Amino acid sequence: MAGASAGYFLSAVGGVTLLEMESAPGYHSTGRSAALFSEYYGNRTVRALTAASRAFFMVPPPGFTDGRLLGPRGVVALCPHGAEERFAAVLASGLTTPTPVREIDADEVLRHCPIVRTGWYSRAMFKPAAMDIDVDLVHQGFLRGIRANGGTVVSSAKVRGLERRGGVWRADTDAGEYAAPVVVNAAGAWADEVAAMAGVRTVGLVPLRRTAFITDPPDGMDIARWPMVADVTETFYFKPESGRLLVSPSDATPSPPCDARPGDLDVARAAERVQEATTLVIRSVKHAWAGLRTAVPDDTPVIGAAPDAPGFVWLAGLSGYGVQSSPATGRLAAAAAMNTPVEIDVDPADVAPERCF
Ligand SMILES: Cc1cc2nc3c(=O)[nH]c(=O)nc-3n(C[C@H](O)[C@H](O)[C@H](O)COP(=O)(O)OP(=O)(O)OC[C@H]3O[C@@H](n4cnc5c(N)ncnc54)[C@H](O)[C@@H]3O)c2cc1C
Numbered sequence: 301m302a303g304a305s306a307g308y309f310l311s312a313v314g315g316v317t318l319l320e321m322e323s324a325p326g327y328h329s330t331g332r333s334a335a336l337f338s339e340y341y342g343n344r345t346v347r348a349l350t351a352a353s354r355a356f357f358m359v360p361p362p363g364f365t366d367g368r369l370l371g372p373r374g375v376v377a378l379c380p381h382g383a384e385e386r387f388a389a390v391l392a393s394g395l396t397t398p399t400p401v402r403e404i405d406a407d408e409v410l411r412h413c414p415i416v417r418t419g420w421y422s423r424a425m426f427k428p429a430a431m432d433i434d435v436d437l438v439h440q441g442f443l444r445g446i447r448a449n450g451g452t453v454v455s456s457a458k459v460r461g462l463e464r465r466g467g468v469w470r471a472d473t474d475a476g477e478y479a480a481p482v483v484v485n486a487a488g489a490w491a492d493e494v495a496a497m498a499g500v501r502t503v504g505l506v507p508l509r510r511t512a513f514i515t516d517p518p519d520g521m522d523i524a525r526w527p528m529v530a531d532v533t534e535t536f537y538f539k540p541e542s543g544r545l546l547v548s549p550s551d552a553t554p555s556p557p558c559d560a561r562p563g564d565l566d567v568a569r570a571a572e573r574v575q576e577a578t579t580l581v582i583r584s585v586k587h588a589w590a591g592l593r594t595a596v597p598d599d600t601p602v603i604g605a606a607p608d609a610p611g612f613v614w615l616a617g618l619s620g621y622g623v624q625s626s627p628a629t630g631r632l633a634a635a636a637a638m639n640t641p642v643e644i645d646v647d648p649a650d651v652a653p654e655r656c657f
Contacts, residue, residue, distance in 0.1 A: 303486035304442035305630025316451035321458030332591030349625040356627035374527035378421040399429035462498035489557035491616035503656035513588035595619035
């Protein structure tokens with residue numbers, strides 16, 4: 301998503317070649333997300349980036365897509381007994397968002413999602429403006445735009461060497477050599493490895509594995525309009541997904557960059573937690589997967605020109621927000637590559653790579 305979004309905005313003003321090591325883009329984190337757009341999620345900078353992306357998703361540029369990118373969902377966030385302090389903090393910060401959260405009572409929780417056990421939680425809130433996002437439509441829209449602007453997307457092109465010679469970056473890849481005056485490092489979990497290979501100072505990215513699985517909904521219930529249901533201490537969430545339920549333990553286990561695989565224990569933990577909090581009986585797991593949410597310690601994206609290498613731009617550390625903030629983060633990276641200003645309500649210093657050193 302990161303490379304596609306930056307490439308999309310850059311291809312409108314210059315030549316772009318997007319190099320992808322897999323046989324198709326989107327194989328790693330981008331194809332493994334929970335597909336939620338939430339302006340309530342993340343710190344102040346992340347929220348600003350997400351808010352700055354909303355207009356693009358609501359009214360995409362001509363030719364971007366024929367489909368709808370955002371759809372109604374909402375989130376019910378429950379407070380497990382003993383987590384009242386955490387709940388109060390989440391509620392307070394949710395009250396400052398453009399569409400504020402509101403505390404709801406047990407009857408309203410049941411109207412949203414009739415399987416929640418009332419005795420399991422002490423307080424609840426509703427986040428009305430959280431929406432489903434069609435990740436594939438967004439991703440394909442960016443890629444189609446790159447091609448329409450004359451750019452190229454090269455798959456099976458793992459970058460194995462990156463060197464600046466004569467004012468030009470030269471990338472040695474499985475699909476041959478490519479040269480360009482500017483490189484955008486959007487390699488997700490591998491972005492520090494790519495920087496190191498180019499002799500650029502790394503920013504300390506940590507890939508964190510997150511697991512999810514699909515299970516059947518309760519018999520005879522129409523789940524289509526259920527919100528996402530989550531626990532404010534982040535031990536589980538579930539949401540409707542194509543007629544079934546997507547469940548996650550909200551795990552964040554440090555991992556090397558890799559083709560992440562779900563852990564049996566994480567799946568079991570999510571199933572146990574959801575069955576405690578609801579009347580759902582999880583009889584089988586239809587499909588489980590894991591992906592890497594890659595972050596630096598302040599959990600804020602790393603976007604901007606590397607101070608120690610001309611023509612090397614970072615677009616990494618997108619953590620759990622890389623889909624929902626992609627129009628804004630892509631535009632910021634493109635502006636850094638072109639050395640032009642961009643009107644997004646974020647202080648460049650808050651996302652700059654040098655804050656990580
Ligand atoms: C379970 C889960 C749920 C999530 N839910 C949400 C959500 O609801 N909303 C949201 O906004 N975000 C969510 N996220 C986070 C989101 O998926 C990521 O922030 C986003 O996909 C990151 O995009 P990326 O392009 O940086 O990484 P990736 O999609 O991993 O892309 C990086 C690409 O770089 C390529 N690459 C790496 N090294 C090289 C090399 N040497 N040469 C060439 N190519 C290379 C890789 O093959 C890969 O395709 C979720 C993530 C997970 C795992």
